[in-house]
Amino acid sequence: MAFAILGPALIRTVVDPKILYYSNLQITVFAGIVAHTAGFFSFRRIGNFPGVAAAGYIFPTFSLCYGFVYLAIFLFRIDYSSFQAASSLTLSILWYFGLNILSRRLDPYSLAVIPGGAVSRLGEIGGVNWHWLLSPDTVVDRVSGVVADLRADLSDDWERYIADRALSGTPVYHVKQISESLTGRVEIEHLSENTLGSLNPNQAYLKIKQLIDWVGALVILTIFLPLFGLVALAIKVDSSGPVLFRQNRMGYRGSVYKVYKFRTMKFSAAAGDEKEEAITKAGDARITRLGQFLRKSRIDELPQAFNILRGEMSWIGPRPEALVLSQWYEAELPFYRYRHIVRPGITGWAQVNQGHVAAVDDVLEKLHYDFYYIKNFSPWLDVLIVFRTIRTMLTGFGAR
Structure with a gap:
């Protein structure tokens, strides 16, 4: 300083x-x-x-x-x-x-790994120098910590090794704890009281965040109102149909609300499977020329400021899904409904890390990102998401 x-x-x-x-x-x-x-x-x-x-x-x-x-x-x-x-x-x-x-x-980030249990998956995580211990007699200098599956049935020698490392001042991490901190995902294994309790968002910040959201939405609508008019005119010139896209989505605490966005697809009467209609595919032929730009720049999301003023959404939170998709995911994925414990957002932790997904397997990974956001719900994580969202807007990452 x-x-x-x-x-x-x-x-x-x-x-x-x-x-x-x-x-x-x-x-x-x-x-x-x-x-x-x-x-x-x-x-x-x-x-x-x-x-x-x-x-x-x-x-x-x-x-x-x-x-x-x-x-x-x-x-x-x-x-x-x-x-x-x-x-x-x-x-x-x-x-x-x-x-x-x-x-x-x-001082590169290095971690020693004790064999046994679910530690093998750590090798898939990059950015860390992993030292795989072969025996309790192995001595590894200059490591940032020791990782073990503390739920596994470890031998007495390994348990003594863990105790010795802890007494020497070396941090000892459970494999799930270190995996969450390195990947930004929280995987739910059991519907236990402790698990759900650890995912309760900070209630004080929840109320402060809503006030910040409301003020931010009011400022955005005031400043960008002329832009709204220009975008609306461009949409009418580019293709026939209404300016705004409206869709029922699952929101805060499981309540259904109607989201507002600038229309980016060709307007036509719904035909075929409702679930398929709600999924936006890569290179979707329904997207208009102007719609491609609006999606990549995220300008199509701005009308959701009205949803924020009505208390239905936040600037940052888990992305809301179409009602039909949300019902599908709830039927396929345990704990999916728990993501509705905070208000859905225009951008979020899953959005900036993973982008747009629709397949059930990808949505499961998205759910792990959402749980990480809920567990680490704080202004610091929101600021990081804002920074990454700006980068996303400049690069078009995850847009479809």
Whole structure:
């Protein structure tokens, strides 16, 4: 922090030794400390989530924290040093980029694995140096922890090994715990009280999030109302039919509601199997030329801001399914209904990790992502999803 905050100020003393006594510089230094501290803790929390290439989130995290702090200074018309502010942000980003590169080279993430039980599937998870232990006499230096299937019938020697590692200060992880932290998925094995209890979302944040959603929807509708008119006109010119697409979907706590989106498909009377009609396939011939752009850019999702104002949806949460598909998945997949314990979202953890899916096997994997989101329900995970959603909008990942 001293490098990023005090460095620019000390450099300027070469030109003007009295600059440290200027009130605008003192205010900017204090604001920089607040912004840097917020950026540090936010970056640490976001970096703990699976699949996060930490270096990629340094710039947006610190830019967002510095932006909020200096926006408040600007709105309150407080005099500040723009050079000090910009230099502090730049040096903070460069400092953490350097630390991240250095730590990855000097201390790669390594885990030792005790044989037995369900540990074999760990080999499919990348990004970790796995050390497969052959006997309790094996000594592995410089590992971040030891992984074992603690439900397996391990020998006395292995249990002593686990106890020794724990006493020496080495973290010991259950295979399911480490798998969740590395893949971002929670697999439900038994409908037990403890399992469902661990998936209860934070009720306080649930209410705060709804307020944030409502304010955000109001702001979006106010700012983008002219865009709505242009998109509506373009849809009418591109193809015949209504501007908005309406569909019954399964929502919060199992209630059915009608979702609103800009129409991206050719309008025609429903024909054939209702379930097949509700599934969007890769390269679906029903999608219009304009619809392809609206889907990739996610502009077609904006009318759902009205659903958010009505309390039916959130900006972030498990993606709602068409009613007929939801009923199908509920019949095929245990615990599927549990994903409705939070409000469905326009974007979500499964959406940014997996994209659009419809087959039952893929939906089961999606369900594991949804359970991870519910179990780790927090503003930090929501911020990470926002960052990834922006990337998705720029790349078109997962759109159909």
